Amino acid sequence: MPASLTEGRVSRRLISFLLPILAGNVLQQLYNSIDAVIVGRCVGEHALGSVGVSQPIVGIMVALLIGLGVGTEILIGQAIGREDAPQIKRTVDTLFTAIMLLSVVLAAVGFFTATLLLRAIRTPAEQMEGAVLYLKYIFLGIPGIAGYNTLAGMIRATGNSRTPLKFLIYCSALNGVLDLWSIRSLGMGVEGAAMATAVAQTVSFLLCLRYVNRYSRNMRYDPRHLDFSVNTLKAGVRCAVPASIQQGAMSVGMLLLQVVVNGLGSSAVTAYTIGSRIDSFAALPIVNIGQGLAIFTSQNLGAGRPGRVREAKRLSLMWAYCIGALLLVVLWGFGGGMARFFGATGETVKMTEDYVRILSLGYFAAGYFTVVHGLIRGTGNTFAPMVITIAGYWLVRLPAAMLLQGPLGYLGVWLSILIGWVFAFGATLVYYHSKRFQSSLSAWGPREG
Numbered sequence: 001m002p003a004s005l006t007e008g009r010v011s012r013r014l015i016s017f018l019l020p021i022l023a024g025n026v027l028q029q030l031y032n033s034i035d036a037v038i039v040g041r042c043v044g045e046h047a048l049g050s051v052g053v054s055q056p057i058v059g060i061m062v063a064l065l066i067g068l069g070v071g072t073e074i075l076i077g078q079a080i081g082r083e084d085a086p087q088i089k090r091t092v093d094t095l096f097t098a099i100m101l102l103s104v105v106l107a108a109v110g111f112f113t114a115t116l117l118l119r120a121i122r123t124p125a126e127q128m129e130g131a132v133l134y135l136k137y138i139f140l141g142i143p144g145i146a147g148y149n150t151l152a153g154m155i156r157a158t159g160n161s162r163t164p165l166k167f168l169i170y171c172s173a174l175n176g177v178l179d180l181w182s183i184r185s186l187g188m189g190v191e192g193a194a195m196a197t198a199v200a201q202t203v204s205f206l207l208c209l210r211y212v213n214r215y216s217r218n219m220r221y222d223p224r225h226l227d228f229s230v231n232t233l234k235a236g237v238r239c240a241v242p243a244s245i246q247q248g249a250m251s252v253g254m255l256l257l258q259v260v261v262n263g264l265g266s267s268a269v270t271a272y273t274i275g276s277r278i279d280s281f282a283a284l285p286i287v288n289i290g291q292g293l294a295i296f297t298s299q300n301l302g303a304g305r306p307g308r309v310r311e312a313k314r315l316s317l318m319w320a321y322c323i324g325a326l327l328l329v330v331l332w333g334f335g336g337g338m339a340r341f342f343g344a345t346g347e348t349v350k351m352t353e354d355y356v357r358i359l360s361l362g363y364f365a366a367g368y369f370t371v372v373h374g375l376i377r378g379t380g381n382t383f384a385p386m387v388i389t390i391a392g393y394w395l396v397r398l399p400a401a402m403l404l405q406g407p408l409g410y411l412g413v414w415l416s417i418l419i420g421w422v423f424a425f426g427a428t429l430v431y432y433h434s435k436r437f438q439s440s441l442s443a444w445g446p447r448e449g
Contacts, residue, residue, distance in 0.1 A: 066244065099147075
């Protein structure tokens with residue numbers, strides 16, 4: 001087990017905790033980005049747009065599974081802390097079984113409704129055929145995606161963050177090889193890229209399952225001998241609801257924004273796809289700082305050490321602002337080159353460059369609310385970040401996109417994202433410094449004894 005986050009230098013503990021998580025999330029993003037680069041270069045811009053237009057739909061399905069995964073990590077971590085081996089086994093059997101059953105249902109529904117879903121979001125005609133093929137293959141891989149994310153979370157709950165990372169390194173390489181083989185050698189097009197991603201994620205899942213069954217006695221999973229508990233399932237759902245609602249609402253919000261972009265033509269769709277890929281990588285370090293701070297906060301407040309939480313918040317904000325400054329320089333200066341790297345040409349390059357430049361102005365605001373939301377969640381309050389995030393998407397970003405697309409075109413949609421971030425920054429700043437939250441934070445400690 002790793003050293004406790006409640007002891008030692010705050011900076012050293014926080015960095016050592018964050019780095020493996022960051023590396024794993026970067027590799028997760030590589031799956032989709034490898035698809036984008038290879039599809040854009042080997043198949044063409046329309047094919048790349050077909051991949052991008054499918055992503056919000058997949059995101060909604062995956063978001064429904066994230067909540068139960070979060071609940072699983074929390075409950076297993078608590079049981080490990082209590083050294084309650086029977087409850088560890090019961091939690092694994094109950095929640096992993098429920099997640100896998102749900103993933104199979106979602107995969108079947110998604111596969112048979114792919115065309116209907118894409119029509120509902122006004123997918124451009126020239127990208128429809130490729131998008132349907134891509135989406136169907138991705139849906140077939142949903143159980144593998146769900147299985148890997150759940151089991152990786154279980155392994156991390158034991159204090160081991162390196163093993164899931166090792167499996168992802170193997171499978172990222174596999175994903176790239178399968179992409180090139182299926183597209184260039186077999187001539188499969190976008191469906192080849194989707195197949196490569198689905199197979200690679202499934203291999204990650206099977207490696208995690210093999211590891212758990214071989215090396216973790218209390219977490220072995222055998223469908224023939226399940227210790228299924230309705231009460232444990234209810235506890236997992238209670239832990240999952242806020243995360244599920246937030247993730248689902250964000251995914252639906254992104255889907256509706258995709259609908260707005262789809263109405264601007266195929267070049268805008270491709271630019272939005274490439275820009276979103278770049279943003280997903282650029283924002284990862286900031287997102288991971290927020291995730292790590294949430295766990296750091298929960299442990300230290302539980303130990304009655306709020307001073308360490310305040311120091312961690314100060315360090316986390318400093319790191320986030322430094323990352324924001326670096327992103328401003330890089331994205332403002334090299335946005336066009338990045339677009340061409342993904343295979344963009346003509347007006348798509350300019351649209352993508354405008355997208356990343358506008359977003360680069362907002363990473364300071366995004367850094368603040370992402371870090372502070374992590375601290376707030378660490379106190380056990382997941383409701384406030386959920387409300388602020390949903391409001392930023394549904395009440396600010398989407399209306400702004402619809403209002404501004406008329407006079408400003410695609411620039412109006414790009415600006416709506418920045419406006420949503422500024423709103424979330426202001427709302428988070430007000431809430432964090434409110435008497436209500438500061439009083440709840442002070443109530444945690446220091447602990448006596």
